[in-house]
Amino acid sequence: MRKTSDRGCGSRAGFTLIELLVVIGIIGILASLLIPALNVAFRKAEMNQARQLMKDLQGAFTEYYKEYDRFSVYSKSDKSYAAGNAEVVKPLLNVDTDAGKGKNQGVNYKGMVFLELESKVREAFDKDKVLNDPWGTPYEIGLDLNRDDKVEKGTLAHNQTKDLKFKVVVQSAGPDKTWETKDDIMTW
Numbered sequence: 343m344r345k346t347s348d349r350g351c352g353s354r355a356g357f358t359l360i361e362l363l364v365v366i367g368i369i370g371i372l373a374s375l376l377i378p379a380l381n382v383a384f385r386k387a388e389m390n391q392a393r394q395l396m397k398d399l400q401g402a403f404t405e406y407y408k409e410y411d412r413f414s415v416y417s418k419s420d421k422s423y424a425a426g427n428a429e430v431v432k433p434l435l436n437v438d439t440d441a442g443k444g445k446n447q448g449v450n451y452k453g454m455v456f457l458e459l460e461s462k463v464r465e466a467f468d469k470d471k472v473l474n475d476p477w478g479t480p481y482e483i484g485l486d487l488n489r490d491d492k493v494e495k496g497t498l499a500h501n502q503t504k505d506l507k508f509k510v511v512v513q514s515a516g517p518d519k520t521w522e523t524k525d526d527i528m529t530w
Protein backbone atom coordinates (compact mmCIF):
# COMPACT_ATOMS: atom_id res chain seq x y z
CA MET A 343 0.00 0.00 0.00
CA ARG A 344 2.69 2.38 1.05
CA LYS A 345 4.74 1.52 -1.98
CA THR A 346 1.96 2.56 -4.28
CA SER A 347 1.52 5.86 -2.52
CA ASP A 348 5.31 6.58 -2.71
CA ARG A 349 5.35 5.94 -6.41
CA GLY A 350 2.20 7.83 -6.99
CA CYS A 351 2.96 10.98 -5.04
CA GLY A 352 5.26 12.22 -7.80
CA SER A 353 7.91 13.75 -5.50
CA ARG A 354 10.58 12.36 -7.86
CA ALA A 355 8.87 12.37 -11.17
CA GLY A 356 12.24 12.05 -13.00
CA PHE A 357 15.06 14.48 -13.83
CA THR A 358 14.18 18.12 -13.60
CA LEU A 359 15.59 20.44 -16.20
CA ILE A 360 18.16 21.77 -13.73
CA GLU A 361 19.37 18.26 -12.90
CA LEU A 362 19.63 17.46 -16.56
CA LEU A 363 21.69 20.59 -17.20
CA VAL A 364 23.99 19.71 -14.30
CA VAL A 365 24.51 16.22 -15.69
CA ILE A 366 25.23 17.62 -19.17
CA GLY A 367 27.65 20.11 -17.60
CA ILE A 368 29.50 17.35 -15.75
CA ILE A 369 29.70 15.24 -18.91
CA GLY A 370 31.07 18.29 -20.74
CA ILE A 371 33.77 18.84 -18.11
CA LEU A 372 34.73 15.16 -18.14
CA ALA A 373 34.92 15.18 -21.95
CA SER A 374 37.09 18.30 -21.97
CA LEU A 375 39.45 16.56 -19.56
CA LEU A 376 39.40 13.31 -21.48
CA ILE A 377 39.79 14.53 -25.06
CA PRO A 378 43.34 15.94 -24.66
CA ALA A 379 44.33 12.70 -22.93
CA LEU A 380 42.84 10.70 -25.78
CA ASN A 381 44.67 12.86 -28.32
CA VAL A 382 47.95 12.24 -26.52
CA ALA A 383 47.27 8.50 -26.49
CA PHE A 384 46.32 8.54 -30.16
CA ARG A 385 49.46 10.49 -31.10
CA LYS A 386 51.56 8.06 -29.09
CA ALA A 387 49.99 5.11 -30.90
CA GLU A 388 50.79 6.73 -34.27
CA MET A 389 54.40 7.35 -33.20
CA ASN A 390 54.71 3.70 -32.16
CA GLN A 391 53.19 2.61 -35.45
CA ALA A 392 55.77 4.68 -37.37
CA ARG A 393 58.66 3.40 -35.23
CA GLN A 394 57.56 -0.20 -35.74
CA LEU A 395 57.26 0.18 -39.50
CA MET A 396 60.67 1.84 -39.70
CA LYS A 397 62.14 -1.06 -37.74
CA ASP A 398 60.35 -3.56 -39.99
CA LEU A 399 61.71 -1.74 -43.06
CA GLN A 400 65.26 -1.92 -41.71
CA GLY A 401 64.79 -5.61 -41.03
CA ALA A 402 63.32 -6.23 -44.48
CA PHE A 403 66.22 -4.47 -46.24
CA THR A 404 68.66 -6.46 -44.11
CA GLU A 405 66.96 -9.75 -44.98
CA TYR A 406 66.89 -8.79 -48.64
CA TYR A 407 70.60 -7.97 -48.48
CA LYS A 408 71.36 -11.35 -46.91
CA GLU A 409 69.38 -13.12 -49.63
CA TYR A 410 70.67 -11.25 -52.66
CA ASP A 411 73.97 -9.83 -51.38
CA ARG A 412 72.92 -6.36 -52.50
CA PHE A 413 70.07 -3.92 -51.95
CA SER A 414 66.93 -3.73 -54.03
CA VAL A 415 68.52 -1.28 -56.50
CA TYR A 416 71.40 -1.39 -58.94
CA SER A 417 73.15 1.93 -58.41
CA LYS A 418 76.38 1.77 -56.42
CA SER A 419 76.68 5.16 -54.76
CA ASP A 420 74.68 5.90 -51.62
CA LYS A 421 71.46 7.64 -52.31
CA SER A 422 68.39 8.66 -50.34
CA TYR A 423 64.92 7.46 -51.14
CA ALA A 424 62.14 9.75 -49.98
CA ALA A 425 59.66 10.89 -52.60
CA GLY A 426 60.42 7.80 -54.66
CA ASN A 427 60.79 5.21 -51.92
CA ALA A 428 58.47 2.83 -53.81
CA GLU A 429 61.42 1.97 -56.05
CA VAL A 430 63.19 0.26 -53.16
CA VAL A 431 60.13 -0.85 -51.18
CA LYS A 432 58.26 -2.66 -53.97
CA PRO A 433 60.84 -5.44 -54.29
CA LEU A 434 60.53 -6.05 -50.52
CA LEU A 435 56.79 -6.57 -50.95
CA ASN A 436 57.30 -8.57 -54.11
CA VAL A 437 55.07 -6.12 -55.99
CA ASP A 438 55.60 -5.33 -59.67
CA THR A 439 58.93 -7.06 -59.53
CA ASP A 440 60.66 -9.02 -62.18
CA ALA A 441 60.23 -12.40 -60.50
CA GLY A 442 60.99 -15.11 -63.00
CA LYS A 443 63.71 -13.19 -64.75
CA GLY A 444 67.13 -14.76 -64.59
CA LYS A 445 69.71 -14.24 -61.90
CA ASN A 446 71.01 -10.67 -61.81
CA GLN A 447 68.26 -9.57 -64.14
CA GLY A 448 65.56 -8.77 -61.64
CA VAL A 449 65.70 -7.04 -58.26
CA ASN A 450 63.63 -9.81 -56.67
CA TYR A 451 63.91 -12.63 -59.18
CA LYS A 452 63.21 -15.20 -56.46
CA GLY A 453 59.81 -13.60 -55.86
CA MET A 454 60.23 -13.49 -52.09
CA VAL A 455 58.27 -11.34 -49.64
CA PHE A 456 60.48 -9.48 -47.17
CA LEU A 457 57.97 -7.03 -45.75
CA GLU A 458 54.33 -7.37 -44.74
CA LEU A 459 52.34 -4.15 -44.36
CA GLU A 460 49.13 -3.78 -42.35
CA SER A 461 46.24 -3.78 -44.80
CA LYS A 462 45.51 -0.05 -44.32
CA VAL A 463 49.15 0.91 -44.88
CA ARG A 464 49.35 -1.41 -47.85
CA GLU A 465 46.22 0.11 -49.44
CA ALA A 466 47.66 3.60 -48.99
CA PHE A 467 50.98 2.47 -50.51
CA ASP A 468 49.26 0.98 -53.54
CA LYS A 469 47.20 4.14 -53.98
CA ASP A 470 49.90 6.77 -53.33
CA LYS A 471 52.77 4.80 -54.98
CA VAL A 472 54.93 5.77 -52.03
CA LEU A 473 55.33 4.56 -48.44
CA ASN A 474 54.09 7.39 -46.21
CA ASP A 475 54.33 7.73 -42.45
CA PRO A 476 51.04 7.95 -40.46
CA TRP A 477 50.96 11.72 -41.12
CA GLY A 478 51.32 11.46 -44.89
CA THR A 479 55.02 12.24 -45.44
CA PRO A 480 57.16 9.66 -47.29
CA TYR A 481 59.70 7.82 -45.15
CA GLU A 482 63.22 8.81 -46.10
CA ILE A 483 65.46 5.79 -46.59
CA GLY A 484 69.25 5.68 -46.82
CA LEU A 485 71.09 2.56 -47.99
CA ASP A 486 74.77 1.66 -47.94
CA LEU A 487 74.99 0.84 -51.61
CA ASN A 488 78.77 1.08 -51.87
CA ARG A 489 79.29 -1.51 -49.11
CA ASP A 490 81.46 0.42 -46.71
CA ASP A 491 79.09 -0.15 -43.76
CA LYS A 492 77.96 3.42 -43.54
CA VAL A 493 75.43 5.73 -45.07
CA GLU A 494 77.57 8.67 -46.15
CA LYS A 495 76.98 12.17 -44.89
CA GLY A 496 74.69 13.99 -47.29
CA THR A 497 72.89 10.85 -48.44
CA LEU A 498 69.70 11.80 -46.64
CA ALA A 499 68.17 15.12 -47.54
CA HIS A 500 67.41 15.88 -43.87
CA ASN A 501 68.80 15.45 -40.37
CA GLN A 502 72.12 13.97 -41.46
CA THR A 503 75.16 15.85 -40.22
CA LYS A 504 77.67 12.98 -40.36
CA ASP A 505 78.28 9.50 -41.78
CA LEU A 506 75.93 6.99 -40.18
CA LYS A 507 77.50 3.63 -39.36
CA PHE A 508 74.57 1.54 -40.53
CA LYS A 509 73.71 -0.27 -43.73
CA VAL A 510 70.11 0.95 -43.60
CA VAL A 511 68.64 4.08 -42.02
CA VAL A 512 65.04 5.27 -42.10
CA GLN A 513 63.45 8.47 -40.86
CA SER A 514 60.07 10.16 -40.61
CA ALA A 515 59.26 13.87 -40.49
CA GLY A 516 56.94 13.13 -37.57
CA PRO A 517 53.44 14.39 -36.71
CA ASP A 518 54.17 18.00 -37.73
CA LYS A 519 54.97 16.83 -41.31
CA THR A 520 58.02 19.11 -41.33
CA TRP A 521 61.63 17.90 -41.56
CA GLU A 522 64.30 18.85 -39.04
CA THR A 523 62.01 19.63 -36.15
CA LYS A 524 61.92 18.07 -32.69
CA ASP A 525 59.33 15.41 -33.48
CA ASP A 526 61.24 13.77 -36.35
CA ILE A 527 61.77 10.04 -35.81
CA MET A 528 65.06 8.41 -36.80
CA THR A 529 66.31 4.84 -36.61
CA TRP A 530 69.81 5.94 -35.60
Ligand SMILES: [Ca+2]
Nearest residue numbers: 486488490492
Ligand atom coordinates in the same frame (compact mmCIF):
# COMPACT_ATOMS: atom_id res chain seq x y z
CA1 LIG B 1 78.19 3.67 -47.88
Ligand SMILES: [Ca+2]
Nearest residue numbers: 515516520523
Ligand atom coordinates in the same frame (compact mmCIF):
# COMPACT_ATOMS: atom_id res chain seq x y z
CA1 LIG C 1 59.01 17.03 -37.80
